[in-house]
Amino acid sequence: MKQINNICIGALMTLSAVTEADAQRYVKELTFPESADSITKIEMAGQLVANSQQKAWQQRELTAFLHFGINTFTDREWGDGKESPTLFNPDNLDTDQWVRVLKDAGFSMVILTAKHHDGFCLWPTATTGHSVKNSPWRDGKGDVVADLRQSCDKYGMKLGLYLSPWDRNAECYGDSPRYNDLFVAQLTELLTNYGKIDEVWFDGACGEGPNGKKQIYDWLRFRETMRRLQPEAVLAITGDDVRWVGNEGGRGRETEWSVTPLVPSIFSYADSINGALGINAMSHDLGSRSLIAKADKLYWWPSEVDVSIRPGWFWHENEHPHSVKRLAEIYLESVGRNSVLLLNVPPDNHGRIAEEDVTRLQDFHNWIQTNFRDNKTGISGTKINTVVLTEDLDHGQRVESFDVMGLVEGNWRKLTAGTTIGKKRIMMFDPVTVDDLRLDIISSRGKHHAAIKETFYVVMPDEQTEYRSGYPAVSEKPLANSVISGKKPSYTFVYEKPLTLTGFVYTPKVDSEAGYMYRYCVFVSNDGKNWTEVPVTGEFGNIEANPIPQQVIFDKSVSAAHIKIVCNEHTGRAFNPATNDITLLAPKR
Ligand code: FUL
Secondary structure, eight states: OOOOEEEEGGGGGGGGGOOOSOOOOEESEEEOOTTOOHHHHHHHHTTEEOOHHHHHHHTOOEEEEEOOSTHHHHTOSSOOSOOOGGGOOOSSOOHHHHHHHHHHTTOOEEEEEEEOTTOOBSSOOSSOSSBGGGSSGGGGTOOHHHHHHHHHHHHTOEEEEEEOSOOSSOTTTTSHHHHHHHHHHHHHHHHHHSSOOOEEEEOOOOOOOTTSOOOOOOHHHHHHHHHHHOTTOEEEETSSSBEEOSOSSSOOOSSOOSEEOOOOTTSTTHHHHHHHHTOOTTOSOSSOHHHHHHOSEEEEOOEEEEEESSSSSSOOTTOOOOOHHHHHHHHHHHTTBTEEEEEEOOOOTTSSOOHHHHHHHHHHHHHHHHHTSSOOTTOSSEEEEEEEEEEOGGGOOOEEEEEEEEEETTEEEEEEEESOOTTOEEEEEEEEEESEEEEEEEEESSSOOEEEEEEEOOOOOOOOOOOOOSSOBOOSOOSEEEEEOSSSOEEEEEEEEEEEEEEEEEOOOTTSSSOOEEEEEEEEESSSSSEEEEOOOOBOTTTTTOOOOEEEEEEEEEEEEEEEEEEEEESSSOOOOOGGGEEEEOOOO
């Protein structure tokens, strides 16, 4: 199965003209015959291809998420569904601005959170009163989805919709048949009344916990509704067209296969088969030979990297967009790793994309334009540090291992090496002046159709400040600073005299096997005996998928010599607090 192939840059253009003996193709999924041995399985894996919707989707590269809703007005990431619709009141909602800004930055599709976990609907649905209909915005006559549809038509942008299956407002959530009917009714409204929808996002999140409501979703009915009403749309995440990459940090895998035995969660047997294979959406290996050898079935299920331009998914006054350097890294590790980037740009509480995000997007776009414009392929004696590789996906995804060789002062030298290529693979290496380039395929699943597409000299942007809380850390040293483990772990800080505190930051330990603090409460005291509870939202929504530093700013600053943060509930099997998890915040200077 291993083969060595040398393709010079000039050979690239002949890619699609290649004729093959092994013309067998399987579209979207395949089941191995019982007799298949591991060699046959790998051959068949190389013959699995995307269906037409997936193929169109994989060409998109840059797509944008718009997280907007009740959380935009409450400073939360996960609303609890008890919010009054009257809180939704943007004073200058301008979907033209959203779409224009994103179009100018090179994005080809936007996906709006029509309903997030709090259940608040951004369109005047007939299914619930928990919607824009009962908000003061445009006297209850507004419709964000309709506005966005018009703007997308005006600027030639594709539209996708996120409809959260988990609904913390719907009274029937947990009463499975009734809620499934409600969900289908909502989906039907969205997919009937708003023109062509290109992607539908069913998020898998559910924070109900062991004592929460248990809803059994009728995924296949949801999918059938979508296929009937929008046959060209792809179904993402729990759907079987587009796969969640497995993190919310903007990182595709170095080895990123579109061909995987991972069973999409839309199928009832997903947990048992994935469990037997020992994999889930976050696993490091989703497509190796040894994994395929154990599988009965394979899916073409390409990866989507969803990540926010800011620390949170929703807009928060105290958060700011990531640096251009960070966005450039995200681009290289998503688009450059066989994935589509879904970058979230959350509109603010006026209903506009904030100016600092607009500037950041323009800078990001300029960085791509400037650095990926002058293709140096075929120019002798040129300094480069980047190659863009590609596989012709009409033949599936086959390359398992490659070397990029450069002719440097008369000798062929290995510039870089990698594993998968897929739709696009961007490889950076130390700058070097080359007279020629060559791609050596070390291993592939059948005849490969890969080539060096472009070559560049890329300059990474300068670093800028990233996570700015706006509040400085308390500078005084505590007399005592302790943690107590156990059922309800806690952090305690004791100071010599009372300090003014504006909040705190909890920094989860990402590399630990253990879980994260999820629900918490905060107490202060001046004598260590009489404690007062500080009002806080008490929940780090979405911490499991996105374990970034969590900032809690108190409604009013407090004065105290003792402060205690108690973890009421954590994610994962265990939670091991350490004193440096918590940074207390002082007033702005
Ligand atoms: C997650 C959700 O819980 C987040 O709030 C966000 O919507 C993200 C895209 O998906 O699972």
